[in-house]
Amino acid sequence: MVRRSRELNWRALLRSWDAQQESFNPDRERRFSAMFDVLEASVPKRFTALDLGSGPGSLSVRLLRRFPAARVIAVDYDPVSLQVGRSALGSFHGRLSWVDAKLGARGWSDALPRRRVDAALSTTALHWLPEADLRSLYRDLGRLLPRGGVFLDGDHLPWGPRAKGISQLVEKVRQQRFGGGQIGAEWTAWTRWWERAERIPTLRPYFDERKRRSAHHPKEVILPLEVHEDALRRAGFREVDVVWQDLSNRVLFARR
Numbered sequence: 001m002v003r004r005s006r007e008l009n010w011r012a013l014l015r016s017w018d019a020q021q022e023s024f025n026p027d028r029e030r031r032f033s034a035m036f037d038v039l040e041a042s043v044p045k046r047f048t049a050l051d052l053g054s055g056p057g058s059l060s061v062r063l064l065r066r067f068p069a070a071r072v073i074a075v076d077y078d079p080v081s082l083q084v085g086r087s088a089l090g091s092f093h094g095r096l097s098w099v100d101a102k103l104g105a106r107g108w109s110d111a112l113p114r115r116r117v118d119a120a121l122s123t124t125a126l127h128w129l130p131e132a133d134l135r136s137l138y139r140d141l142g143r144l145l146p147r148g149g150v151f152l153d154g155d156h157l158p159w160g161p162r163a164k165g166i167s168q169l170v171e172k173v174r175q176q177r178f179g180g181g182q183i184g185a186e187w188t189a190w191t192r193w194w195e196r197a198e199r200i201p202t203l204r205p206y207f208d209e210r211k212r213r214s215a216h217h218p219k220e221v222i223l224p225l226e227v228h229e230d231a232l233r234r235a236g237f238r239e240v241d242v243v244w245q246d247l248s249n250r251v252l253f254a255r256r
């Protein structure tokens with residue numbers, strides 16, 4: 001009984017992660033669905049996918065529920081998020097593994113349990129990578145995915161300097177939606193989630209490690225869409241295009 005209530009608390013913490021992420025992106029579930037629809041049309045029923053910058057596993061768990069024959073390898077370098085994910089979801093009946101690795105860093109893929117995967121997905125994560133790391137990550141994905149393998153990235157992928165007018169217009173619409181650019185409820189929800197997690201005694205060593213790695217303060221980069229597209233083509237992806245979008249909230253698709 002005690003064990004059950006403990007498990008429910010981890011699941012509740014994961015649900016509250018989802019709630020705070022949704023306050024930044026009210027279309028989050030629609031975006032996951034769009035990504036999975038495209039994935040379903042691209043890979044066989046039995047496949048292995050990477051979840052890049054998985055956090056506590058929101059994308060992983062949705063994918064595993066939707067595709068009963070799939071396996072997922074969740075990769076992140078934040079020890080707290082990984083531990084919340086492991087505690088809430090475990091190995092999901094042997095179909096989910098967790099990897100502590102820094103995407104884009106030299107040799108990160110050595111930590112993966114296998115050298116080949118069928119698909120790689122990511123949500124709201126890769127905008128943290130500096131350009132050199134992002135290009136290096138895409139080159140690695142070019143090696144990890146076989147010909148025909150797919151990459152799907154759901155993230156804020158803005159227009160570049162060549163489309164300054166559109167960029168400013170879209171930013172204005174985004175600001176209007178998020179209360180005129182004020183620090184809003186979404187940031188309060190984010191701060192509350194981390195404060196709540198930090199009060200959980202078993203997470204303390206993971207917070208210590210997080211501070212040691214400074215994982216909580218990487219510099220946000222937000223490269224424009226065209227940099228991602230160029231890097232993917234150079235990494236050997238033959239088809240690269242946006243398959244879903246709302247303003248700059250987009251799903252970028254690439255096939256090897």
Ligand SMILES: C[S@@+](CC[C@H](N)C(=O)[O-])C[C@H]1O[C@@H](n2cnc3c(N)ncnc32)[C@H](O)[C@@H]1O
Nearest residue numbers: 053054055058076077078102103123124125128
């Ligand atoms: C906003 S969270 C999104 C988590 C999850 N994908 C979701 O949609 O809920 C961004 C995640 O990316 C991870 N991340 C950022 N840069 C990373 C890197 N270089 N290597 C591994 N993980 C990274 C962070 O640790 C964090 O867990």
